[in-house]
Amino acid sequence: MYKVLVSEQLVPNIHLLNIEAAEIAKKALIGQFVVVMVDEVGERIPLSLADWDVEEGTVTLVVMQVGTSTRKLAALKSGDYILSIAGPSGLPSHLEKFGTVACIGGCYGIGAIIPIARSLKSLGNEVISIIEARSKNLLYWQDKLQQVSDELILATGDGSSGYKGWAYDPLKEMLERGKKIDIVFAHGCTFMMRLISEATRSFGVKTLVVLNPIMVDGTGMCGVCRVSVGGETKFACVDGPEFDGHKVDWDLLMARRTIYLEEEIRSLQRYECQQWYFETAKAMKAKV
Amino acid sequence: MEEKKTKARVRMREQDPLERARNFMEVPCGYTPDEAIEEANRCLTCLKPACRNGCPVEVDIPSFIKLIKDGKFIEAAWKVKEKNALPAVCGRVCPQEIQCESLCILGKKGEPVAVGNLERFAADYEAEKGGIKVPEKPKATGRKIAIIGSGPGGLTCASDLIKSGHRVTLFEALHKPGGVLVYGIPEFRLPKVIVEREVEYIKKLGVELRLNTVIGKLYTVDELLNEQGYDACFIVTGAGLPIFMGIPGENLNGIYSANEFLTRANLMKAYLFPEYDTPIKRGKKVAVFGGGNVAMDSARVALRLGAENVYLIYRRSEAEMPARKAEVHHAHEEGIEFVFLTNPTRFIDDDKGNVCGIECIKMELGEPDASGRRKPIPIKGSEFQIEIDVAIPALGTRANPLLTKTMTDLELNKRGYIAAEEGTGMTSKPGVFAGGDIVTGSATVILAMGAGRKAANAINEYLKWKYWDVSNLPKS
Numbered sequence: 109m110y111k112v113l114v115s116e117q118l119v120p121n122i123h124l125l126n127i128e129a130a131e132i133a134k135k136a137l138i139g140q141f142v143v144v145m146v147d148e149v150g151e152r153i154p155l156s157l158a159d160w161d162v163e164e165g166t167v168t169l170v171v172m173q174v175g176t177s178t179r180k181l182a183a184l185k186s187g188d189y190i191l192s193i194a195g196p197s198g199l200p201s202h203l204e205k206f207g208t209v210a211c212i213g214g215c216y217g218i219g220a221i222i223p224i225a226r227s228l229k230s231l232g233n234e235v236i237s238i239i240e241a242r243s244k245n246l247l248y249w250q251d252k253l254q255q256v257s258d259e260l261i262l263a264t265g266d267g268s269s270g271y272k273g274w275a276y277d278p279l280k281e282m283l284e285r286g287k288k289i290d291i292v293f294a295h296g297c298t299f300m301m302r303l304i305s306e307a308t309r310s311f312g313v314k315t316l317v318v319l320n321p322i323m324v325d326g327t328g329m330c331g332v333c334r335v336s337v338g339g340e341t342k343f344a345c346v347d348g349p350e351f352d353g354h355k356v357d358w359d360l361l362m363a364r365r366t367i368y369l370e371e372e373i374r375s376l377q378r379y380e381c382q383q384w385y386f387e388t389a390k391a392m393k394a395k396v
Numbered sequence: 397m398e399e400k401k402t403k404a405r406v407r408m409r410e411q412d413p414l415e416r417a418r419n420f421m422e423v424p425c426g427y428t429p430d431e432a433i434e435e436a437n438r439c440l441t442c443l444k445p446a447c448r449n450g451c452p453v454e455v456d457i458p459s460f461i462k463l464i465k466d467g468k469f470i471e472a473a474w475k476v477k478e479k480n481a482l483p484a485v486c487g488r489v490c491p492q493e494i495q496c497e498s499l500c501i502l503g504k505k506g507e508p509v510a511v512g513n514l515e516r517f518a519a520d521y522e523a524e525k526g527g528i529k530v531p532e533k534p535k536a537t538g539r540k541i542a543i544i545g546s547g548p549g550g551l552t553c554a555s556d557l558i559k560s561g562h563r564v565t566l567f568e569a570l571h572k573p574g575g576v577l578v579y580g581i582p583e584f585r586l587p588k589v590i591v592e593r594e595v596e597y598i599k600k601l602g603v604e605l606r607l608n609t610v611i612g613k614l615y616t617v618d619e620l621l622n623e624q625g626y627d628a629c630f631i632v633t634g635a636g637l638p639i640f641m642g643i644p645g646e647n648l649n650g651i652y653s654a655n656e657f658l659t660r661a662n663l664m665k666a667y668l669f670p671e672y673d674t675p676i677k678r679g680k681k682v683a684v685f686g687g688g689n690v691a692m693d694s695a696r697v698a699l700r701l702g703a704e705n706v707y708l709i710y711r712r713s714e715a716e717m718p719a720r721k722a723e724v725h726h727a728h729e730e731g732i733e734f735v736f737l738t739n740p741t742r743f744i745d746d747d748k749g750n751v752c753g754i755e756c757i758k759m760e761l762g763e764p765d766a767s768g769r770r771k772p773i774p775i776k777g778s779e780f781q782i783e784i785d786v787a788i789p790a791l792g793t794r795a796n797p798l799l800t801k802t803m804t805d806l807e808l809n810k811r812g813y814i815a816a817e818e819g820t821g822m823t824s825k826p827g828v829f830a831g832g833d834i835v836t837g838s839a840t841v842i843l844a845m846g847a848g849r850k851a852a853n854a855i856n857e858y859l860k861w862k863y864w865d866v867s868n869l870p871k872s
């Protein structure tokens with residue numbers, strides 16, 4: 109059992125969990141993830157390590173609520189327990205002095221891009237960070253990211269802050285302007301990572317993305333996380349999750365991520381119904 | 397002619413095939429004490445029991461069966477346990493027809509004694525009636541052993557070493573202990589409570605269980621040995637890396653490795669979705685490729701998930717199938733459709749990323765190959781298509797490199813399995829032993845257990861010499 113020390117909503121739909129997991133914190137490397145199972149009936153889901161603290165013995169996850177498992181995680185309160193956390197899994201990012209780097213984050217990836225930006229900065233790179241969200245109130249941790257970036261660019265779908273558009277737009281503009289970028293790191297939803305890879309392809313700028321296929325064991329045993337990179341089948345949990353975005357078969361990844369769409373909707377409806385029932389029962393009890 | 401009557405083996409009652417094909421409850425129901433005694437009475441208590449030579453761990457078969465004859469069921473279980481720590485498991489899953497029962501003298505003229513059924517009976521009886529007997533704590537040796545992997549090999553080694561007085565930690569990557577016994581073999585063949593019972597037992601003996609701990613990621617073996625004070629280490633991580641066929645369309649939705657399919661169904665209990673959160677595709681027309689236990693289990697799980705047709709497609713003929721005979725028989729009864737001498741050549745998609753069919757080619761058997769089995773050869777122009785919505789290749793596994801990759805000083809064989817001495821499990825790295833599927837490639841539960849026991853003995857020997865202890869010398 110792993111104790112949740114802090115649980116808070118960062119912005120609507122995105123949640124921070126700070127969890128006691130001393131051994132994982134000690135071993136965590138940038139770019140790795142953990143496999144979390146919230147309770148006895150839960151799924152095993154992969155989540156990137158957004159941060160960790162060796163001294164405190166904690167790890168930080170940033171969770172975006174999309175289905176039952178992430179909803180359950182977000183519903184945890186400080187002091188609650190998570191059944192199991194395994195990791196750190198996956199290969200760490202290979203970071204060095206590249207020159208000028210762009211770190212791009214969207215949705216949960218805004219959290220997970222920070223350790224990458226921080227390390228790149230301390231290695232002497234010029235770090236340009238770009239984060240995106242639908243609207244201003246969905247952006248978080250700008251200050252944290254600012255501290256580890258030479259430049260921070262915001263992009264919002266509705267133009268309420270920074271660029272009107274997605275991270276793709278300022279990046280593309282920069283490249284078109286002739287700004288020399290040596291490498292791009294992108295972390296977040298599949299669609300964003302794909303767009304970013306498209307943007308950099310014609311400029312020949314190496315782009316590393318953190319792929320997010322469905323996983324189960326996270327040890328290379330089941331093969332559900334297989335992705336096609338450069339025409340080769342790879343298991344993202346052990347061969348990745350970071351890959352060259354220009355070589356990824358995005359159509360395949362996107363198709364494979366939708367396999368359980370129907371089931372997930374059913375599961376979520378059931379969960380929501382139960383929650384409603386519990387809440388109502390609690391409220392009635394309180395009244396009596 | 398009293399004898400003739402007793403010749404026929406006492407059948408174990410089973411759930412009706414049509415009924416059980418839709419539930420996950422165990423297929424055979426077990427013997428009653430009377431049935432067990434009746435079956436035990438068929439045994440001739442041979443002085444030179446051939447059956448025993450067929451058992452990889454040399455269970456004293458005539459003695460335990462004699463105890464059953466005498467109604468001493470609990471003692472019978474203890475007798476088996478002298479050699480085999482998991483009789484309730486082995487009685488159910490050992491391929492008896494090529495092991496103990498294959499050599500039983502009665503088999504020459506009729507049916508061999510149902511050794512497996514009797515072993516199962518004794519073990520179940522003990523569990524139900526005997527309560528768990530925990531032996532007295534042995535004198536502590538102060539030595540610490542790490543066992544990596546909690547499958548049958550790891551469980552056996554842990555139970556032996558803790559009884560020698562060492563401190564034993566069992567590291568397991570998943571959230572549940574048991575290895576293939578929990579994630580691979582389905583509930584209807586091996587109820588999970590049996591595995592849980594065995595795990596509880598070794599916990600009671602004092603074994604420390606560390607779940608969710610992937611060795612090679614959280615710790616390396618060198619860290620265990622050099623920083624965490626373990627004196628020796630036994631690697632029994634199984635052979636869990638799925639093999640895909642390398643044919644077009646293999647990454648389409650609906651195509652599962654057998655490992656994934658069975659892990660979802662067994663470990664994650666996806667058959668109880670949405671009560672359990674992990675989903676699984678309930679195919680209407682399912683194709684399983686392969687002829688081993690894994691293929692048989694996948695096919696029967698698919699059936700229980702509600703499939704209308706399950707095709708078991710195997711490239712050789714029925715005679716060459718490596719699966720346990722009992723499972724093949726059960727699969728036939730339940731309505732699995734066997735398609736022999738056939739191999740898939742490609743998957744067909746529905747334009748939306750899902751599999752909707754397979755193309756197969758017919759095979760014929762040629763000369764025997766290296767394995768002694770006749771080699772299947774494709775028949776040109778015999779391609780045909782089958783409509784399906786779920787496909788499960790169950791073509792075996794390879795060595796998972798996750799851990800071995802982190803140990804540059806550990807010798808591997810050409811196929812990536814750990815090179816270990818037979819009989820001891822000793823590897824090229826001092827203090828490190830290995831056994832089970834990660835050494836032999838996919839084998840059997842009882843062989844992994846045998847390897848666990850041999851490694852425990854070897855580790856005991858190793859520990860005697862690792863430290864030069866002069867404190868016991870007579871002082872003059």
Ligand SMILES: Cc1cc2nc3c(=O)[nH]c(=O)nc-3n(C[C@H](O)[C@H](O)[C@H](O)COP(=O)(O)OP(=O)(O)OC[C@H]3O[C@@H](n4cnc5c(N)ncnc54)[C@H](O)[C@@H]3O)c2cc1C
Pocket residue numbers: 141151153154155156157169170171172173174175176177178179215216217220296297298318319320321322323349365366368369372373
């Ligand atoms: C290596 C790796 C690292 C990851 N890191 C994180 C992380 O740090 N934080 C985090 O929140 N998630 C992360 N994910 C994604 C996360 O694992 C999934 O969102 C989670 O498994 C969904 O589980 P669920 O039961 O809540 O939703 P499900 O019910 O399983 O999914 C609901 C539906 O939403 C879709 N979906 C899933 N994720 C997204 C998404 N990001 N955007 C849009 N649609 C989506 C699914 O395809 C599915 O159809 C990571 C994935 C991988 C492989």
Ligand SMILES: Cc1cc2nc3c(=O)[nH]c(=O)nc-3n(C[C@H](O)[C@H](O)[C@H](O)COP(=O)(O)OP(=O)(O)OC[C@H]3O[C@@H](n4cnc5c(N)ncnc54)[C@H](O)[C@@H]3O)c2cc1C
Pocket residue numbers: 489490491544545546547548549550567568569570573574575576577580581609610611612632633634635636658689690693720798799831832833834838839840841842844
């Ligand atoms: C579906 C199926 C059906 C089978 N049916 C039969 C049958 O009927 N009869 C029979 O005799 N045999 C059967 N077998 C074969 C038998 O189950 C195996 O030979 C046996 O389980 C091997 O035991 P093991 O201890 O070597 O490894 P496993 O049982 O594979 O256990 C290895 C354990 O190690 C863990 N592990 C792996 N890597 C690490 C790591 N790096 N750190 C920590 N832990 C790790 C794994 O999670 C796993 O729990 C079947 C196998 C399968 C897959």
Ligand code: SF4
Pocket residue numbers: 450451452453454455457480486487490492495496497511512515842
């Ligand atoms: S352990 Fe297996 S092979 Fe040995 S006697 Fe029991 S069933 Fe037969």
Ligand code: SF4
Pocket residue numbers: 438439440441442445446447448457458461499500501502509511
């Ligand atoms: S060979 Fe057969 S009859 Fe003889 S002891 Fe063994 S089980 Fe009994």
Ligand code: FES
Pocket residue numbers: 322323324325326327328329330331332333334343344345346
């Ligand atoms: S998650 Fe199972 S192999 Fe990657």
